[in-house]
Every structure is written in structure tokens, then in C-alpha cells.
Amino acid sequence: MCGIVGAVAKNDIVTTLLNCLQCLEYRGYDSSGIAVLEAPQVLRRLRAVGKIDNLRTALQDFPLAGKVGIVHTRWATHGAPTEANAHPHFSQNEIAVVHNGIIENYYELREELQGAGYEFHSETDSEVIAHLIHKYYQKTHNLLQAVHLARQCLSGMYAIAVIHASEPNRLIGVRQGSSLVVGFGENGHFIASDCVALTSVAEEFIYLQEGDLVDIYDTQVVIYDNECQLVEREQQILHFSSEAIERGVYKHYMQKEIFEQPYAVANTFAECLHSNLISDGTFSVAAKELFPKVKRIQIVACGSSYYAGLVARYWFEAIANLPCRVDIASELRYQKTVIEPGTLLVAISQSGETADTLAVVRQAREVGYLAWVAISNVAASALMREADLAFLTHAGIEIGVASTKTFTTQLVVLFLLSITLGEYNGLDEQRALQLTQALRNLPAQLEQTLVLDAVLQKLAKKFITKQHALYLGRNICYPIALEGALKMKEISYIHAEAYPAGELKHGPLALVDENMPVVVLLPKDELVAKMESNIKEVQARRGEVIVFADSSLDCSELGDVMVIKMPEVIKEVAPIVYTLPLQLLAYHTAVQKGADVDQPRNLAKSVTVE
Numbered sequence: 001m002c003g004i005v006g007a008v009a010k011n012d013i014v015t016t017l018l019n020c021l022q023c024l025e026y027r028g029y030d031s032s033g034i035a036v037l038e039a040p041q042v043l044r045r046l047r048a049v050g051k052i053d054n055l056r057t058a059l060q061d062f063p064l065a066g067k068v069g070i071v072h073t074r075w076a077t078h079g080a081p082t083e084a085n086a087h088p089h090f091s092q093n094e095i096a097v098v099h100n101g102i103i104e105n106y107y108e109l110r111e112e113l114q115g116a117g118y119e120f121h122s123e124t125d126s127e128v129i130a131h132l133i134h135k136y137y138q139k140t141h142n143l144l145q146a147v148h149l150a151r152q153c154l155s156g157m158y159a160i161a162v163i164h165a166s167e168p169n170r171l172i173g174v175r176q177g178s179s180l181v182v183g184f185g186e187n188g189h190f191i192a193s194d195c196v197a198l199t200s201v202a203e204e205f206i207y208l209q210e211g212d213l214v215d216i217y218d219t220q221v222v223i224y225d226n227e228c229q230l231v232e233r234e235q236q237i238l239h240f241s242s243e244a245i246e247r248g249v250y251k252h253y254m255q256k257e258i259f260e261q262p263y264a265v266a267n268t269f270a271e272c273l274h275s276n277l278i279s280d281g282t283f284s285v286a287a288k289e290l291f292p293k294v295k296r297i298q299i300v301a302c303g304s305s306y307y308a309g310l311v312a313r314y315w316f317e318a319i320a321n322l323p324c325r326v327d328i329a330s331e332l333r334y335q336k337t338v339i340e341p342g343t344l345l346v347a348i349s350q351s352g353e354t355a356d357t358l359a360v361v362r363q364a365r366e367v368g369y370l371a372w373v374a375i376s377n378v379a380a381s382a383l384m385r386e387a388d389l390a391f392l393t394h395a396g397i398e399i400g401v402a403s404t405k406t407f408t409t410q411l412v413v414l415f416l417l418s419i420t421l422g423e424y425n426g427l428d429e430q431r432a433l434q435l436t437q438a439l440r441n442l443p444a445q446l447e448q449t450l451v452l453d454a455v456l457q458k459l460a461k462k463f464i465t466k467q468h469a470l471y472l473g474r475n476i477c478y479p480i481a482l483e484g485a486l487k488m489k490e491i492s493y494i495h496a497e498a499y500p501a502g503e504l505k506h507g508p509l510a511l512v513d514e515n516m517p518v519v520v521l522l523p524k525d526e527l528v529a530k531m532e533s534n535i536k537e538v539q540a541r542r543g544e545v546i547v548f549a550d551s552s553l554d555c556s557e558l559g560d561v562m563v564i565k566m567p568e569v570i571k572e573v574a575p576i577v578y579t580l581p582l583q584l585l586a587y588h589t590a591v592q593k594g595a596d597v598d599q600p601r602n603l604a605k606s607v608t609v610e
């Protein structure tokens with residue numbers, strides 16, 4: 001969480017830094033701040049509670065100017081979102097630091113530094129970094145050495161950017177567990193939490209590796225590893241189309257990203273499918289050796305990615321004939337589990353930065369997994385770079401905090417993976433072809449669901465006055481009920497719960513009355529009759545039922561329910577298709593409630609802390 005940017009430039013950099021920071025607002029948006037070196041020994045800062053626009057407004061009254069600076073957008077962990085807790089943090093008006101991550105031993109360090117006479121002005125864990133660097137600067141009079149010494153005292157995960165009033169052309173960054181990239185631009189050199197922030201100022205980038213320290217001095221960029229040894233890192237040229245990061249005709253990024261799904265899904269399978277056969281290179285050459293050895297699957301993820309994993313469990317078991325277990329990363333990392341020989345660990349994370357998911361995969365070899373596969377939307381993320389096999393979802397940049405196209409494209413990859421593993425495990429060739437054909441049909445079917453937009457906008461009116469909503473699904477669509485409820489919760493703040501429909505009478509039915517909208521997913525499968533009984537149970541308690549039903553089903557017997565006709569699809573791909581209308585329903589509800597759709601309260605897009 002939190003986003004940081006820093007620069008050493010040829011011209012005034014304040015506006016550029018803020019523009020870059022705005023691209024990182026998805027990482028946190030409860031306060032922001034800037035520090036610049038206006039002249040040697042003149043370090044100034046401004047901080048504001050709330051979004052970056054508040055900082056822009058504050059800068060109109062207290063303008064800053066300088067060629068060297070650092071900026072930060074915060075997602076609070078230690079200490080409330082107040083101005084005092086906002087970054088940059090100073091030490092003695094000489095050092096300014098911005099920090100993304102968590103310093104686990106901050107309490108001990110704070111006591112030690114207080115004992116040495118340092119005064120603290122915030123409740124954050126981050127402020128210790130500034131004072132610690134100051135302490136070592138007193139001894140070394142060299143910022144590079146001071147940062148190097150200070151980092152050896154820090155435990156936890158962090159990316160930091162540091163400037164010093166006495167070293168006016170220098171910016172130092174450290175990557176230790178949280179991402180940091182270096183961007184090379186015409187007007188100077190930059191560091192940032194994500195290269196998305198630097199698309200307008202740089203085309204060449206270096207993704208720092210774990211433990212790297214970058215020293216930007218004037219126009220020079222030098223990188224050291226954890227041991228302070230000089231290292232060379234590969235410089236990459238990346239081109240970002242401005243379309244990818246602009247909202248275009250859409251009111252919100254989330255809306256744009258929902259509507260991009262037919263294309264994102266097609267893009268994700270495009271390179272893998274040739275005449276409905278999954279091409280050999282799809283899961284890399286190493287997969288050919290590895291996949292025949294796979295005897296079972298362990299999936300690990302958080303949030304929506306975990307729900308994608310729950311859908312995939314059905315695919316791995318039914319298509320690939322492999323036993324599969326799915327766990328939430330924050331649970332699995334502290335759990336003693338029995339890992340059977342031949343278990344493939346599959347880690348799913350749209351950001352590729354989620355701290356808990358990374359913690360699980362980093363223990364993978366030690367605890368005995370056969371290998372681990374990463375599925376992410378960010379090619380340069382730690383998850384993708386460290387994996388034995390990495391599969392990129394080609395969703396394109398997702399800016400809305402709630403995941404939409406990254407979720408459906410994760411499902412596409414998991415579906416392909418289950419067919420590929422199935423091929424090593426007795427999956428019939430004709431069945432494999434039927435499944436890949438179903439995948440090919442998806443973009444058109446997703447387009448059909450988007451036509452429901454106006455209907456769902458109208459339906460949302462029913463939800464805006466409600467406090468609660470219930471989502472029901474069964475089997476492979478139960479995780480989609482979970483995902484639909486999560487979308488509703490996180491952007492509209494309506495309490496939405498999902499249940500496997502068969503569980504209804506074991507408790508949640510007690511909640512149903514005329515104030516409870518109940519969303520039911522009714523794809524065409526062998527459980528239709530069971531679902532119809534569940535709908536009747538809700539109707540008998542005067543619950544208001546909204547059914548998303550396969551168009552080939554005759555729903556006339558359901559009586560007084562709202563039926564939304566979905567495209568006819570085979571049950572295996574229903575989870576992908578049924579996701580979209582639930583996203584739209586949540587989106588329109590949130591818009592009509594006046595909520596901040598792209599940046600829902602208390603959340604952030606990449607969860608780099610535990």
C-alpha cells in the first residue's frame with residue numbers, strides 16, 4: 001500500500017511529481033505529502049489529509065519549487081490519517097523520507113532513538129527511518145552510507161526514498177520487500193512504487209531487485225545490492241498507450257474496466273489457443289517437464305483472487321481430475337499443512353505484490369511443494385519474477401480499486417491451466433476441444449451481458465435503500481456469488497453476504513424478509529431444480545428475488561421474481577459470464593449512492609502489508 005515517487009531533475013519538478021503521484025493514488029488515498037529541496041539546506045514540505053487533490057489545493061496557498069523532491073500517497077497502517085502522520089517524515093529539518101511498507105521493529109527503534117534525544121512528531125512506524133538515517137549521517141556525513149547503515153537496523157517490508165538538505169542533487173531509494181522502479185527521463189531520473197506513475201516522464205526503466213539500493217546523483221544512477229556491492233540491472237524500454245491509463249468516455253475507471261472485459265478475456269487466451277488447441281509454449285517449456293509430475297493442486301490467494309481460486313478448484317477437479325485445495329494466504333502462511341508429494345502451488349494475485357501471498361510462495365520450496373505457478377496481471381511484480389512458472393493475465397492496467405477485468409482474466413488462465421493439466425491426466429481430446437471452443441465463444445457472450453447495463457442500472461435503484469443483500473449460488477457459481485457480494489460491499493458499502501444456496505435453510509434464511517433482496521445465479525446445470533426450490537423458500541418469506549438465469553431455462557414457474565436473461569453457456573464457463581452483471585449491479589448501486597467507486601473508503605489496490 002502507499003505510493004512513493006522521487007526525482008532528481010533539471011527543472012522544477014513539483015507539478016510533475018504530483019502528476020506522477022496521482023497515478024499511484026490506487027495504492028492509498030487517505031493523505032499525501034511532498035518534500036522538495038528548494039536550495040541547499042532549504043528542505044520544505046507540505047502535507048494534506050485526504051486525496052492528492054487536497055495537496056494540490058494546499059500548494060496553491062503555499063507553493064513549493066525545487067528540482068529534487070519526494071512525494072507520498074498514504075494508506076494508513078500505524079496512526080490515523082492525519083497531517084502529522086502523513087509523509088514525508090523529517091528528521092531535524094535535514095532529512096526527508098517517504099516509505100511504503102511496514103517497519104516491524106519500529107517500537108524498539110523508536111525507544112532507542114528517543115533515548116538518544118530524537119523527538120517524534122507522528123504515530124507512524126515510518127518516522128524512525130528518518131531519525132535513524134539522521135543518526136548515521138551524524139557519524140558518516142554521507143547520505144549513501146547513512147542509508148546503508150540504517151537499513152541494516154530495519155526489519156519488515158519497505159520501499160523508501162530519501163533526500164538530505166546538505167546533498168542537494170541526491171536521491172536514494174531502497175527496495176526491501178515493496179516494489180520500486182527507476183525511470184530514466186529527459187528532465188531527470190525518478191523512482192516510483194510502480195512504473196505506471198512514470199509513464200509520462202520516462203520510457204526506460206529498471207525494476208530494482210529485493211535488497212537493491214539506488215543512488216541517483218545528478219544525472220548518474222548507481223545501484224548497490226544488499227551488501228552494498230555495485231550491481232548492474234537490466235534497463236527495459238516500456239511503452240504505455242495513454243488510452244490504457246485514461247478514462248475515455250467512461251465516468252469511472254471501474255466502468256471502463258468492466259466494459260473492457262470481452263477484449264481483455266480475448267487478449268488473455270489469444271496467444272495460447274491455436275485452432276482450439278492450447279499451444280505448447282503457453283505455460284513455458286519447463287511446464288512440459290513439470291506438469292506430468294503434478295498429482296494435486298494447492299491454490300493460494302486473497303480477496304477476489306481467492307474467489308477465482310475457488311472457481312478453479314471445480315475446474316481442476318472436474319476437468320483435470322486433480323485433487324485441489326484452496327486457501328486464503330493470510331491463513332495458509334501460519335498453518336501447518338500436510339503437503340502431499342507432487343503438489344503444485346498456484347498463487348493468484350492481480351497485483352503480484354500481496355504480502356501474504358508472497359509470504360506463502362517464498363516458503364514453497366522449503367515446505368515441499370513440487371513447484372509454484374504465479375498468475376498475475378503485473379509482469380514485473382515480485383510474484384511473477386520469483387515464480388517457477390509465471391502466467392500473465394493480459395487484462396491491461398486496472399486502475400479501479402475493485403478488481404474486475406483482472407478477476408475474469410484470472411479465471412481464463414485458470415481454465416486454460418486446468419485443461420492443460422487435464423491433457424496430462426486423461427482429459428478426452430474432444431472434451432478439451434469443446435472447452436476451448438467455449439472459451440473462444442466468451443468474448444461475444446460477455447458483450448451480450450454488457451447489453452444488460454441499462455437494466456442493471458434500473459435494478460440498482462432497488463438496492464440503494466437497502467442495508468443488506470443476499471447472494472446465492474451453487475457449485476461452480478457459488479464463488480461468483482461471493483465475488484458479486486464482495487463487489488457490492490466494497491464499493492457501495494451495503495452489507496452483502498453470499499451463501500451456497502443449499503445452506504440457506506441452515507441459518508441465513510432467518511434474515512430473509514421483504515427488505516432483503518436476494519440475488520440468485522441460475523446457470524444451466526444439473527442443479528437447476530434445487531435452485532428453484534431455494535428460490536421458493538425465499539419467496540415464501542417475502543424476500544425479493546432477482547434471478548440471473550440462462551436464457552434457455554423456462555422460469556415461468558418461479559412466479560413473481562425478476563428474471564434477468566443470461567447468454568446460453570455451458571456450465572464450465574458460466575462463472576466468467578455471470579460475473580459481469582454482478583459487477584455492473586454493484587457499480588450502478590455505488591454510483592447512485594454517490595460513493596467513490598474507483599477509490600472506495602479504507603481500501604487500496606495493492607496490499608503490500610500483512
Ligand code: F6R
Nearest residue numbers: 303304305349350351354402403
Ligand atoms: C476486490 C479486490 C481484492 C483483491 C485482494 C487481493 O475487488 O480487488 O479483494 O482481490 O486484495 O489482491 P491481489 O489479487 O492483488 O493479490
